[in-house]
Amino acid sequence: MGSTKSLKIVKPQKQNFNSLFTAITNVFIFLILVILPSVIFGYQLNCYNEVKLGKDFFIQGDYTTAIYQFKRVIKTCEGVPLKQEVEYLLAVAYIFANKLEEAEKQFLYIIDSKDHAYNEQAAIMLAFVLEKQQKLTSTKNYLSNLLGYNFKDATLKDSAHYKLAWLNLKSGELEAASEHLREIKLSSELNQSAKELLSATKGYQELPYKSPTISGFLSAIIPGAGQFYVGRPKDGLTAFVINGLFLGATIQAFDHDQEFLGIILGALELGWYVGNIYNATNSAHKHNRKVREDYWRGFKDELNLNLLINNKGELGISFGFRF
Amino acid sequence: MLDFERSTDVVFIHTLLIGVNTLEKNILRILCVFIAFFLCWHNAHGENYISEKIISFYQEYLSPLDTSECPSFPRCSEYAKAAIRKHGLIKGWILIVDRLFHEGSEEQKVSEIIIVDGKPKLYDPVENNDFWWFNKK
Numbered sequence: 351m352g353s354t355k356s357l358k359i360v361k362p363q364k365q366n367f368n369s370l371f372t373a374i375t376n377v378f379i380f381l382i383l384v385i386l387p388s389v390i391f392g393y394q395l396n397c398y399n400e401v402k403l404g405k406d407f408f409i410q411g412d413y414t415t416a417i418y419q420f421k422r423v424i425k426t427c428e429g430v431p432l433k434q435e436v437e438y439l440l441a442v443a444y445i446f447a448n449k450l451e452e453a454e455k456q457f458l459y460i461i462d463s464k465d466h467a468y469n470e471q472a473a474i475m476l477a478f479v480l481e482k483q484q485k486l487t488s489t490k491n492y493l494s495n496l497l498g499y500n501f502k503d504a505t506l507k508d509s510a511h512y513k514l515a516w517l518n519l520k521s522g523e524l525e526a527a528s529e530h531l532r533e534i535k536l537s538s539e540l541n542q543s544a545k546e547l548l549s550a551t552k553g554y555q556e557l558p559y560k561s562p563t564i565s566g567f568l569s570a571i572i573p574g575a576g577q578f579y580v581g582r583p584k585d586g587l588t589a590f591v592i593n594g595l596f597l598g599a600t601i602q603a604f605d606h607d608q609e610f611l612g613i614i615l616g617a618l619e620l621g622w623y624v625g626n627i628y629n630a631t632n633s634a635h636k637h638n639r640k641v642r643e644d645y646w647r648g649f650k651d652e653l654n655l656n657l658l659i660n661n662k663g664e665l666g667i668s669f670g671f672r673f
Numbered sequence: 674m675l676d677f678e679r680s681t682d683v684v685f686i687h688t689l690l691i692g693v694n695t696l697e698k699n700i701l702r703i704l705c706v707f708i709a710f711f712l713c714w715h716n717a718h719g720e721n722y723i724s725e726k727i728i729s730f731y732q733e734y735l736s737p738l739d740t741s742e743c744p745s746f747p748r749c750s751e752y753a754k755a756a757i758r759k760h761g762l763i764k765g766w767i768l769i770v771d772r773l774f775h776e777g778s779e780e781q782k783v784s785e786i787i788i789v790d791g792k793p794k795l796y797d798p799v800e801n802n803d804f805w806w807f808n809k810k
Binding site for chain 1: 766767768769770771773774775777778779782783784800801802804805808
């Protein structure tokens with residue numbers, strides 16, 4: 351019997367090493383090409399989609415959902431460059447949703463944040479929020495203070511001047527308005543509009559105003575007369591008849607020795623009488639406001655907020671409201 | 674216990690009693706007590722509490738009986754509440770009287786028209802009638 355030789359295959363050590371090396375390399379390549387990009391970019395891509403979704407809600411006019419979405423992005427996408435943009439969009443969405451106090455807080459937060467990309471726009475937009483809250487004195491003071499700030503974007507400073515001019519025009523302060531209009535730079539796109547407004551201030555004083563003092567005085571002498579003066583004969587007649595009736599009834603009550611009834615009727619008449627004077631004065635003020643508004647309506651009374659908010663269209667949404 | 678007889682309001686009303694007959698005098702005495710009670714309750718529940726309660730009573734029980742509809746928004750009773758809340762009882766009352774006078778069609782010339790529940794209404798909040806003397810800071 352011949353002896354059998356067992357076949358022993360001995361793998362060379364070098365080959366073992368090579369396969370291990372290849373395996374590690376493959377894993378490494380896999381990590382670099384597949385996992386790492388998905389970890390780094392995948393997170394950002396989601397955030398972009400989330401922001402886009404928020405903007406879509408905004409464009410469709412669903413501001414409440416847009417606000418919710420923007421808040422979600424701010425919470426989840428920490429450190430992403432989009433965050434600052436979304437913080438600004440959130441503040442703007444608050445305005446459209448008529449949540450003015452929240453808008454004010456959000457703009458203040460942006461203004462106070464250091465190196466925020468939307469710092470200057472937020473500063474201007476805050477004036478818009480204050481004006482919408484009917485805080486006219488605060489809006490004027492705020493904008494006046496803002497003019498001392500050195501804006502990187504000169505358009506924003508011109509916008510502040512323009513807005514201040516409008517606020518002064520509407521309240522009848524022509525001198526102050528003219529000063530602000532003259533401050534607007536020639537190169538500014540607001541310059542043409544500012545020139546038109548300046549020339550319009552000349553005709554402003556000749557508008558058909560009604561004096562609130564005369565109106566109130568007339569109604570104090572004859573109830574309803576002030577309303578006739580303001581051009582509201584029906585209101586005047588109502589005031590005259592009601593005051594006449596109550597006054598007549600009061601006199602009659604005292605004439606018939608019914609002091610108790612007389613006191614009650616007299617007290618009610620006093621209310622009607624004072625209310626009648628207030629009504630005449632108020633009507634004159636409202637008439638003057640209307641005359642002023644009608645006069646200025648013919649002029650370009652809109653700031654290009656779209657440009658202010660949407661700086662060069664980079665936010666990807668468009669706005670259409672009046673400042 | 675409050676001594677109503679010493680209350681300045683009561684003294685003021687007593688001065689008006691000269692020449693008033695006994696029956697009316699008694700009615701006025703009751704009225705004085707009622708006013709004093711009203712003032713105490715008013716102070717105890719904070720400013721304008723009673724006025725608002727009276728307006729709420731009107732809104733709940735009397736307004737439904739009145740078929741005519743207020744042409745303005747907010748409606749007159751809401752306006753009254755807002756005016757009293759903002760300016761107190763006396764100035765608020767003057768604003769309410771002013772609103773009652775200018776509720777007619779002539780207001781259309783100076784106030785905005787808005788659609789509320791599908792109906793056109795004059796937008797006339799308190800701010801529309803005190804803008805020339807009351808400014809929010």
